[in-house]
Amino acid sequence: MTARRLSIVIAAGALISALMLSGCSSTPATDEATDPAGTPIATGTADELSGTIVVDAAASLTESFTTIANEFMELHPSVTVTLNFGGSSALATDIVDNGAPVDVFAAASASTMKTVSDAGLAEGDPVVFARNQLEIVTPADNPGQIAGLADFTDPDKVIAVCAVEVPCGAAAQKVFDAAGITASVDTYEQDVKAVLTKVELGEAQAGLVYVTDALAAGDQVNAIDFPEAAGAITDYPIAPISTSAAPEVAQAFVDYVLGDGASVIAAAGFAAP
Amino acid sequence: MSGTGSRSASRTGSRPASRTARLSARRLPRILWVPAGIGAALLILPLAGLVIRAPWDRVAELALSQGTLEALRLSLVTGLASTALCLIFGIPLATILAASDGWPGIVRRLLRAGVTVPLVLPPVVGGIALLLLLGRRGLLGAPLLAATGFALPFTTPAVVVAQTFVSMPFLVLAVEGALRGLDRRYEDAAATLGASRWRAFSRITLPMIAPGIAAGAVLCFTRALGEFGATITFAGSFPGVTQTLPIAAYLGLQSDPDTAIVLALLLLAVAVGVLLSLRDRWTGALR
Structure with a gap:
């Protein structure tokens, strides 16, 4: 684990400097294949980025964005990244209606990002950096003997899903509709x-949770793939917020997520866009 | 404003009021008005914002929608039920606490801390604690499920348990405060005249602390009405079963802020109504 993390950090260091040299375009790195063979690079030298940014991210990004933010701060010692995780809709409401001082927004659905960009608060066009889909989870010993989505119609089983007001609930409803149950x-x-x-x-x-949440829960849950999940793929867009007081840092963080962060995001179980 | 007013009244009011001279605002140091004004503004202005921003043209329509009425009905029923439970268990608990001065200090302090903890605990943590005790795999919940096939989470009774958990301390503290301010000579006199312990308690003590009980019950009810964290964690959220007004308001906020504001207004109206009605009855009881 630590060995892998170390190599990610080293690769991250290599990639970020490459990105910075190439002018920080927002082209997402396609794969881990861009890893330049772990060339050891001293992190945090000759770095002029400084400031504090607040990153609002969907709850399902908790693990991957925590790792990414730590890597980013290691690369830029004068930068502090404060993470705020929650339901995408609530985060979007905070940004749009309540003027929350947020620098970067990463949403778990295109529609929640749209409320932010429609309000003119997204800097540039939001870029999709990950895709996710739903998976069935049961307690490790599967006491309800759940085998597939059909078991969700059994009134004797205790079933939990997200409220339809949040993206994972909308996706769940879509899956139920697609399956006709x-x-x-x-x-x-x-x-x-x-x-x-x-x-x-x-x-x-x-x-019903995202594949990535099931993966993060590890042995505590038993995950079951189901074919209908393909009908409700969720896009994760990211964008800097235009009211940011530290726009360079915000943009650099977004670029990092699209570049080096891709390996962390892939490791968390997300599909590449 | 009426909330804080009646709360402080419940603490001091049960002492014989006739002996204390009334404090006149004129004789207070003027400097007190500044922080007092800021404090009052902090408490009242957000509510004013809610009232001003409310979508008044749609209020009737939103408030009378089936989902809202369902949430309101559930909140009132569970709030009343948990207030009843608080009274049944809280009054005896407060009575014993008020009489616990002779106990070993450590026992007394532990008991008091245990009773007060739900006041300072984040409600979500309280909800998790309830799950670990009463959930399907909880210390008591697992044997209950095995024996009866009944599991508490995701049922309306679970909402009542969560609300009782967070609101009982309010009742216990209010009633204990009233008991400690009580003139014990009346009970002593009753005992000397041959009244049984139960008779002295039910005919002398309880009527004398009635204002404290009323204040505690109202605080309990309003706290139960606003309960969110412990409820959604322990009982879940299902329309008509466990989705109370605050939960409906929170979820509404994610998609339709207008609905959330109307739900919040409803909550506010019920809470203010209850607090105002207490104030009148309260002063009536004191006279």
């Missing part, structure tokens, strides 16, 4: 992590 849901949770918690604690016998 009426799910017998017991609780509509406020975000995807809340669904996962209910399943981890064994309160819900099955839930």
Whole structure:
């Protein structure tokens, strides 16, 4: 784990300097294949970026963005990245309606990003940096003997999904509609992590979360792929916020996510855009 | 404003009021008005903002929608139920706490801390604690599920349990405060005259602390009404079953802020109504 992280950091260092030399275009790095063979590079030297940025990110990005922010701060010692995770819709509301001092927004759906860009608050066009899809999770021992989406119609099973107001709930509804089933849901949770918690604690016998959340939960849950999930692929767009007090840092962070961050995001289970 | 007013009244009011001379605002140091004004503005202005920003042309339509009425009904029913539970368990608890001065200090302090902890605990943490005790795999929940096939989470009773957990401390503190301000000679007199312990408690003590109980019950009810974190964590969120007004307001905020504002107004109206009604009855009880 530490060895892998170290090599990611080294690769990150190499890539960010390459990116900075090439003028920080927002072209996403396609693969880990761009890794220039782990050339050891001293991180944090000759670095003029400084400042503090707030990154609002969807709850499902908790693990990957925590890693990315730590790497980014290692590269730029004078930069502080404050992460704020939550349901994408709530974050978007904070930015648009409440003027939250946010520098970068990474959403778990195109529609929540659209509310921000429609308000003229996104700097440039938001770029999709990851894709995600839903997966069934059950407690590790699968006490409800859940085998697939069809079990979600059984009123005797305890089922947790996101509320339709948040992206993961909208995706769940789309999946149910595509499968032509009426799910017998017991609780509509406020975000995807809340669904996962209910399943981890064994309160819900099955839930719908993103593939990445299931992966992050590790052995605590049992993940089941289901074919209907392909009908509700979620895009993750990212954009700097135009009211940022540190626009260079915000842009550099976005570029990092699109560049070096790609390997971290892929490792978390996201599909490349 | 009425909330803070009646709260402080509940603490001091149960002492014999006739002996304290009334404090006149004229004799206060003038400098107090500045922080007091800022404090009052901080408490009141956000509510004014809510009222001003409310989509008044759509209020009736949104407030009378089926989803809103369902959430309101659920909030009122569970709030009343949890207030009843608070009274049933909280009054005896407060009575014993008020009489615990002779106990070993450590026992007394632990008991008091235990009773007060839900006041300072983030409600979400309280919800998780409830899950670990009463959930399907909880210490008590697992045997209950095995024996009866019944699991508490995601049911309306779970909402009541969560609300009772967070609001009972308010009742206990209010009632204990009233008991400690009580003139014990009346109970002593009753005992001397041959009244049984129960009779002295029910006929002398309880009526004398009635204002404290009323204040505590109102605080309980309004706290239960606003409960969010412990409820959504322990009971979940399902329209008509566990989705109370605050949860509906939170979820509404994600898609339709107007609905959320109307739900918040409803909550505010119920809470202010209850607090105002207390104030009148309260002063009535004191006279």
